[in-house]
Amino acid sequence: MTAVPDTSIAPAAADRDPRRPRRPRLRNGYGRPVLELVMVALTVVYLFPLYILVVTSFKRPVDVAGNPVAPPPDLYLGNYETAWFGADLGRAMVNSVVITSLSILGAVVIGAMAAYAIVRGSRRWSTPTLMLFLLGLMIPAQLGMVPLYMLMRDLGLLQTYWSVIIVNTGALMPMTVFLYAGFLRTQSPAYEEAARIDGATWWQTFWRVVFPLLRPVTGTVVIINAINVWNDFLTPLLYLSGSSSRTLPVAVFSFRGEYASEWGIIFAGLVIAALPVLIVYFFLQRHIIQGFGGGLKG
Amino acid sequence: MTAVLSRGRSDAPVRSVPGRPAPRRRPTVAPTWFLLPALVVYALVVLYPSLAGSVLAFTDRSGFDPGEWVGLANFEKLLRDDAARAALTNTVAVAVVITVVQTTLGLLLALALNSAIRARNLMRTLFFAPMMLSPIIVGLLWQYIYTPGGPLDSTLEGLGLGFLTRSWLGSDGALWAIVASIIWHHVGIVMAIYLAGLQSIPPELTEAAQVDGAGAVRRFWYVTRPLLGQSTTIVIALTLTASFKLFDQMFVMTGGGPGVSTQTLSLVMYQQAFVYGEYGYGTAIALVLTMIVAAVVFVQLSITRRGEHQV
Amino acid sequence: MSHRTLIRLAAVATAATLAASLAACASGDAAAGDDPGSLGGTLTLATSSEAGISPLLPDFESDTGVEVETTFAEAGALGEQLTIQLNAGTAPDLFRSAPGRAAPSAVLNLVDAGKLLDLSGQPWAEHVPSAFAPLQEADGKLYAYPTFGQAILAFYNVAAFDKAGVEPPTTWSELIDVLDALKAAGVTPLSFGFADNYVTQFPTYALASSLVNGLEPDFYDELASGETSFAESDGWRETFEKLFSLIDDGYTNADPLGTPGDPAMQAVGTGEAAIVIMPSGAAPTLVGFVPDGWDGLGVFALPATDDPSETFIPFSPDYLVVNADAKNRDAALAFLEHISDPDRASELAEAQGAIPALKNATPIDNPVNESIRSYLQEEHTSPFQNHIWPGGQLAAAMMAGIQQVIQGEKDVDGLLADMDAAYAEITG
Structure with a gap:
């Protein structure tokens, strides 16, 4: 189903599209001040945990032991200093960026192609193939952890970025194919058919005509997968042991001791680790939420 | 998801839109080799290792001992294992509660933020933001928030609600305290899916109902709600698969305690395989978990799909 | 800028270079030991905390020409990783292990599986307290180096x-x-x-x-x-x-x-x-x-x-053990000997808030150590x-x-x- 005829327009633009006046419809009128008040209150409550996270990261251990809700007495940056230099977070961030972007690049390219073959390909195979991919959403990662590690060893990929990138790309396939296939179903094949009639090869048709049409859902695929890869702890720990290539979560959690944790330092590390994703999110938020719908509905 | 799964059915929920052909006919067939790269990587990383791992469920492999074939002994042990049974009950309860509460809250948020209130874009962003944090971060943060006399308690006392303070992680209620933190973490994605669904409803429909004199509640129930059927299907399928596999939050916040009151199947599986080195038994639990999730999700899909068709 | 840093930059720049350079990293470090009289090569080390260990590395690296590649992770996650690596034959040369049989990767479980090197003849062995014997010995052989208590x-x-x-x-x-x-x-x-x-x-x-x-x-x-x-x-x-x-x-x-x-x-x-x-x-x-x-x-x-x-x-002690299949066994043994020096053993323990485990370690004067000295004696x-x-x-x-x-x-x-x-x- 769809009620959005012009999906080729980037969602950010669609929101401002003059052909689709949204304001009048939204002016339902009654109860608005009350609703606004309720929502503001709810937002404040909802932000409370994030407030605690940030405030604690600026506290000395002695202040952490004091009033938990109070703001820090001064802008103490020691935790950030310790986390950044002590855990070499700068280098870890570069590693995380490289691994995350290459993993997602891989997932987007091969996932979109697979979804296209499923939706527009041979009817007989499409449903079983899609089911096979969906099964991946239900399998706990631990089930195949040991055999997968042995496989990477036999391929000689341990302690290389490639092992993590391949593992991530494979693990992202179910969600990626699911999102792309769902979106493709809602798209008319008219453009591709026109391209085919004009003599374009399948390869050209896909990359020049179909893939650009997938832009809204690609935003969704990228952000959902980025969250998962960026935050993953065990895969990089296992495949990249050796501090020169550790990722952000691995570096941050090296501050968790066996018997005690340095809250201030860990929280500072967590804020640093979350910031890049949050910044990307804040700039793309409209795109992301819209893309979500584009990708998930249908 | 529904539309994808119901391909080829003549009653597929496709509402025709003027100027756009319904995608029923397929005059050209995309080449199958497009599937290959994804299938190869997926088979290599997920299918083959999971199958190879599943074989362990029928052995008594432990530690560095390769173990021997024991048939179904691990599954029989599972039936007798009180801790595993308690974990199964918790897992199911958590999945049901999270699915119901998170879906309802996410829908309410989406409805509120789809109206013309001020700062709705900012609010949408803020409600989605926790999704960006890793489950381990969220677990650590909430463990700290729930500390007796900690952030939550002192805030409640500051608001004169001191009578509400309680042992958040130290009682049988600990499971629900953890569930609350998970809903805080994930409700944003439900909101986002419903927002997208709401924005695809043609405004003429609700306006027509308004002209006919239908109140907000009736408009929601008779016009909006049925059109959100597919969003609901997706939300529930995603929430169910995620909540059956919950691990990090329990692992970080309580480790399954107090006693066994926050044990889940994922946690029991992890402890058996990696803390005790009982790979055979741990794998058997993982296999059972996979089958439960697959069964529940496919039943859910067929039920909600039927619901959508009544529209 | 070192050779390795350059490699890393190149790796970020292009994916193709990445593959080649990492392959080089994995195999190319043997050249580091050209200096006659030194051990050279790479020593892989995995333990639960860098406190105390990291400051001891530069001296060791300059004395021996060995380059140490470290992994630090919280004990639980580390044990999980080590168990898989030991099964796959890819474990580091030297790694942290828990006493007795507390976890799958604890000392005695690894001894049973034949994964650890016998350390009985090492120069520091005579300074290991006999009270630790049940946690680290099998058939009268010593299998672990107690880093601190x-x-x-x-x-x-x-x-x-x-x-x-x-x-x-x-x-x-x-x-x-x-x-x-x-x-x-x-x-x-x-x-x-x-x-x-x-x-x-x-x-x-x-x-x-x-x-x-x-x-x-x-x-x-x-x-x-x-x-x-x-x-x-x-x-x-x-x-x-x-x-x-x-x-x-x-x-x-x-x-x-x-x-x-x-x-x-x-x-x-x-x-x-x-x-x-x-x-x-x-x-x-x-x-x-x-x-x-x-x-x-x-x-x-x-x-x-x-x-x-x-x-x-x-x-109880915390242990470092040597992989029976260590790629650089000599470097691993040399590292243990290096940190068994009485002053270094004491430095390591102090940084961990711990008690030196070797009997000949320099005593630490802090409240924790003073409070338990008589019990140890x-x-x-x-x-x-x-x-x-x-x-x-x-x-x-x-x-x-x-x-x-x-x-x-x-x-x-x-x-x-x-x-x-x-x-x-x-x-x-």
Whole structure:
């Protein structure tokens, strides 16, 4: 189903599209001040945990032991200093960026192609193939952890970025194919058919005509997968042991001791680790939420 | 998801839109080799290792001992294992509660933020933001928030609600305290899916109902709600698969305690395989978990799909 | 800019270079050992914390020409990773291992699987305390290097003790008097952070060290031969009865099960509570919570009987072990020899908030070390109980059982029965 005829327009633009006046419809009128008040209150409550996270990261251990809700007495940056230099977070961030972007690049390219073959390909195979991919959403990662590690060893990929990138790309396939296939179903094949009639090869048709049409859902695929890869702890720990290539979560959690944790330092590390994703999110938020719908509905 | 799964059915929920052909006919067939790269990587990383791992469920492999074939002994042990049974009950309860509460809250948020209130874009962003944090971060943060006399308690006392303070992680209620933190973490994605669904409803429909004199509640129930059927299907399928596999939050916040009151199947599986080195038994639990999730999700899909068709 | 840094930059720039350069990294380091007389090559090392280890690396690297590649991760995650790597034959040359059989990757389990190198002939072997033997030896051979020792001790807020006008107790009766006085002074006497289930072990082991290992020295031999059980042991029963009496009689924070370990330590830091029972490794974190640092914090051994000479303290080592299939065995052995130097062994322990494990290590003058020196000299120590136990299930059963007793869902008999059942399951 769809009620959005012009999906080729980037969602950010669609929101401002003059052909689709949204304001009048939204002016339902009654109860608005009350609703606004309720929502503001709810937002404040909802932000409370994030407030605690940030405030604690600026506290000395002695202040952490004091009033938990109070703001820090001064802008103490020691935790950030310790986390950044002590855990070499700068280098870890570069590693995380490289691994995350290459993993997602891989997932987007091969996932979109697979979804296209499923939706527009041979009817007989499409449903079983899609089911096979969906099964991946239900399998706990631990089930195949040991055999997968042995496989990477036999391929000689341990302690290389490639092992993590391949593992991530494979693990992202179910969600990626699911999102792309769902979106493709809602798209008319008219453009591709026109391209085919004009003599374009399948390869050209896909990359020049179909893939650009997938832009809204690609935003969704990228952000959902980025969250998962960026935050993953065990895969990089296992495949990249050796501090020169550790990722952000691995570096941050090296501050968790066996018997005690340095809250201030860990929280500072967590804020640093979350910031890049949050910044990307804040700039793309409209795109992301819209893309979500584009990708998930249908 | 529904539309994808119901391909080829003549009653597929496709509402025709003027100027756009319904995608029923397929005059050209995309080449199958497009599937290959994804299938190869997926088979290599997920299918083959999971199958190879599943074989362990029928052995008594432990530690560095390769173990021997024991048939179904691990599954029989599972039936007798009180801790595993308690974990199964918790897992199911958590999945049901999270699915119901998170879906309802996410829908309410989406409805509120789809109206013309001020700062709705900012609010949408803020409600989605926790999704960006890793489950381990969220677990650590909430463990700290729930500390007796900690952030939550002192805030409640500051608001004169001191009578509400309680042992958040130290009682049988600990499971629900953890569930609350998970809903805080994930409700944003439900909101986002419903927002997208709401924005695809043609405004003429609700306006027509308004002209006919239908109140907000009736408009929601008779016009909006049925059109959100597919969003609901997706939300529930995603929430169910995620909540059956919950691990990090329990692992970080309580480790399954107090006693066994926050044990889940994922946690029991992890402890058996990696803390005790009982790979055979741990794998058997993982296999059972996979089958439960697959069964529940496919039943859910067929039920909600039927619901959508009544529209 | 070093060769390796350049490689790393190139790796970021293009994916193609990445593949080639990482392949080079994996194999190309052997060239580093050209300097005659030095060992050279790469030594891979994985342990749970960089505190203490990292400062010792530069000297070693410049002395030997060996380049050390380190992995640091929290003990649980590290053990998980090492187990998989050992199965796959890709484990580091030198790595951290838990004593006894506490985890799948603990020393004795690895010895059984033939994964560890015999270290009996090493120059430092004669300085390893004999009390550690059951945790690291098999067939009379030594398989582990004790990096430092952890003791479970009672840490107290000095200001809170001054306020109540009390001194550290040396007997159980004195302890109760102290707790009463603290309570009367408006201070929470004991801070238990049992929401983190592993914390339940610390006061339990502190009591059991005196009541079981001290008073029933043959308990574990008899348990192994089937002559006794946890349920039949007076020492274990008394351990749990005393532990729960502290909670039932109102000497602890109101909600031990709802309080995680770190906030429990913070409460002692602020003086809101007086005493917390933790391993010495938690001391550096704990001190951070006390406004006056070490001046505001005291340490004593937790008494469990009314005879001060019967007090034992839990004292267990942390280990580094050498992979039997180490790629750079010589470097691994040289590294252990390097850090076994009396001053270095002491530096490492101090950075960990721990006690030097080797007998010849330079003594450290800080409250933790001073408080336990006499116990070490009299050999009034025992390993942490879970390090003697045959598998992780037993500790898990005990931790869950303790929480259930506090919740009122079980009694001490039920807890002891659970432990016997877990023991039978592991050994049977």
